[in-house]
Amino acid sequence: EDVLLRVKDLEVHFRTSSSVVKAVGGVTFDVKRGETIGIVGESGSGKSVTATSILGLIPSPPGKIVGGSILYEGKDLTKLSNKEMRRIRGNEISMIFQDPMTSLNPVFKVGNQLTEVIKLHQKVKKKEAERRAVEMLRLVGIPEPERRMQEYPHEFSGGMRQRAMIAIALSCNPKLLIADEPTTALDVTVQAQILELMKDLQQKMNTSIIMITHDLGVVWEVCKRVIVMYAGNIVEYTFADQLYDNPLHPYTWGLLNSQVTGNAKSRGTLISIPGNPPDLREEMVGCPFAARCPYAEEKCFKEKPPLIEVEPGHLTACHFQTKSARLERKEGGQNG
Ligand code: SF4
Numbered sequence: 555e556d557v558l559l560r561v562k563d564l565e566v567h568f569r570t571s572s573s574v575v576k577a578v579g580g581v582t583f584d585v586k587r588g589e590t591i592g593i594v595g596e597s598g599s600g601k602s603v604t605a606t607s608i609l610g611l612i613p614s615p616p617g618k619i620v621g622g623s624i625l626y627e628g629k630d631l632t633k634l635s636n637k638e639m640r641r642i643r644g645n646e647i648s649m650i651f652q653d654p655m656t657s658l659n660p661v662f663k664v665g666n667q668l669t670e671v672i673k674l675h676q677k678v679k680k681k682e683a684e685r686r687a688v689e690m691l692r693l694v695g696i697p698e699p700e701r702r703m704q705e706y707p708h709e710f711s712g713g714m715r716q717r718a719m720i721a722i723a724l725s726c727n728p729k730l731l732i733a734d735e736p737t738t739a740l741d742v743t744v745q746a747q748i749l750e751l752m753k754d755l756q757q758k759m760n761t762s763i764i765m766i767t768h769d770l771g772v773v774w775e776v777c778k779r780v781i782v783m784y785a786g787n788i789v790e791y792t793f794a795d796q797l798y799d800n801p802l803h804p805y806t807w808g809l810l811n812s813q814v815t816g817n818a819k820s821r822g823t824l825i826s827i828p829g830n831p832p833d834l835r836e837e838m839v840g841c842p843f844a845a846r847c848p849y850a851e852e853k854c855f856k857e858k859p860p861l862i863e864v865e866p867g868h869l870t871a872c873h874f875q876t877k878s879a880r881l882e883r884k885e886g887g888q889n890g
């Protein structure tokens with residue numbers, strides 16, 4: 555199939571004077587052209603660090619990609635110079651964040667900012683760039699775009715700012731859009747509208763999207779495939795509907811339970827799984843989830859389970875891959 559991005563065995567460390575935090579511990583996945591893939595996990599799971607690595611924006615030092623490769627259209631992004639990477643970031647890989655104010659400059663009118671990006675990336679004169687900017691604001695659902703062009707970011711509501719940021723991110727016609735918690739700060743109605751908008755634009759422009767989120771609801775809404783990360787590792791990797799119908803990893807079960815039973819406030823925190831993620835400064839032996847896993851056995855504390863394809867397109871990293879295998883073991887243990 556037509557793969558746009560292939561991340562292979564990616565390892566990212568953050569080094570301080572006294573310790574090394576292994577933020578990403580060998581992650582492999584691919585993104586196809588025109589596909590939306592979700593990366594789900596709690597904060598500290600390595601999902602944002604993975605995205606930041608793809609963008610070439612790991613702060614170095616203290617951060618460093620210490621292993622693996624990031625192949626984008628056959629080029630290894632980890633081997634490019636800062637200058638080459640900047641060019642790719644502006645033209646081919648774009649990003650949107652939770653807080654639009656990190657990308658919008660508060661002292662310039664929204665219209666000017668958008669026009670600048672279009673002038674630069676689409677190589678057109680100012681007048682044409684302005685015309686396209688208005689079109690772009692219209693496309694992302696901003697009413698009265700001509701008037702809105704003249705306003706400053708603080709005059710926009712949160713949802714409108716997020717729309718403006720999406721307009722800016724898409725103005726360079728990226729092949730890949732990385733969205734890190736793009737709707738987390740918005741209320742539920744606006745969140746649904748923004749996700750709908752992204753889905754719509756994605757189809758129109760055939761952009762690939764990596765959607766970073768702690769919210770499985772967002773995944774069901776927009777993603778075709780999903781990666782579940784825990785403590786710097788991928789624990790499950792499959793189609794979004796498979797993850798819903800037949801989740802295989804105990805961590806995923808916990809994630810599902812916590813989101814089904816959780817109220818808006820506790821969303822994204824694992825209320826149903828006691829304990830904390832492991833300290834990423836320590837040497838990890840065995841399964842990263844072992845300390846919290848209700849099914850853990852001796853082997854889990856000694857050997858790291860590899861990510862294995864259990865059914866077509868469905869991978870999981872657990873020594874006891876299928877639910878039935880695990881339940882059998884549990885029952886066997888109780889009876890014996
Ligand atoms: Fe639980 Fe063991 Fe599977 Fe890890 S490998 S998820 S500890 S059963």
Ligand code: MG
Nearest residue numbers: 597601602734
């Ligand atoms: Mg994050």
